[in-house]
Amino acid sequence: MENAIFITGCTRRIGLHLTKRFLDEGYDVIAHYRKMTPELEVYKNRNTVVIRADLTSPKDIDSMVDQLQRYTRSLRAIIHNASFYEKTSDDLSEAIKQYQTFFNVHMLAPFLINHKFYPLLTRGEGPRDIIHITDTNAQNPDKRFCIYSSTKAGLENLTKSFAKNFAPQVKVNSIAPGPIVFSKRESEEQRKAILAKTLLKKEGGMESVFQAVKGIMNNDFITGTCVCVDGGRSLG
Structure with missing residues (x-):
């Protein structure tokens, strides 16, 4: 592989959609997972390398780095999507x-992966990207999810630090999704309340995140910033 896209947390929702869309566009994808799902299994026969790692474990991250270097000589982009979400x-x-778990997955793992994979990002020609998937809660925290929100806010800060440290070779940005696709845990009442505070009054859908990712990758003059994909939720 050359110029592969490495994505963490690929077994469902945004990570799975990004994997599919990059494959559709002809990219080689290295898909990280913690627990395999039938959906991700489908993509193993395409231009995909599937690697398991527990991102709460630095040892697992080291093992993943060793594995990945066997499959690709260079990376076009790293997309940090893996996440834990609970009250x-x-x-x-x-x-x-x-x-400890949220810190390890949302902050320590991206910190280690960015440093360890930097040599793969700087090989080859053309722009290189690191994209952190955060959350609108990083900017406007929900009091029920204070641990989740604070570690996502930490990842937002790391975006700025890495943008400074890796410039000009690598662009580093974040994407903060809002109500993309409701999960089963939200009641009808909760959904209505969320949409009432969302300016565009609808779910964004997974494709809205992919379009934001591609927009960042296609723009060679953007780094150290956050793109809110939340339908105006952060202003509601």
Whole structure:
């Protein structure tokens, strides 16, 4: 492989959609997963390398780096999509465990992966990108999800730090999705309340995130910024 796209958290939702769309456009994709799903299994026979790693474990990240270097000589982009999303526990001891997990996945893993894969990004010609998928909660936190929101905010800050550290060779930006596709956990009442505070009054759909990713990749003069894909949710 040459100039592959490396995406974390590819088994469902945004990560799975990005994998499919990049394959449709002819890219080689290296898809990270923690637990395999039938949906991701479908793409193993296309131009895809599928690599398992637990991003809460630095040892697993090192192993993933070793594996990936066997499959590709260079990377066109790294997209950090892997995420944990749940309410902050009322039990303080449980909340401490949550914080460690969320910190590892949302901040430590991207930090390590960016540094370890930097040599692969700087090989070859043309623009190179790192894109962090964050959340509108990073800018306007939901009090029920304070641990999730704060670690996503930390990833937003890392975006700016890496943009400074990796310029001019690599562009580093983030995308903050809002109500993209509701999950089953949201009731009809909750959905209506969310859309009431969303200026465009609808879900964005997975394709809106892919279009934002491609927009960043196609623009060679944007780095260190956040693109909100939230239908105006952050202003509601």
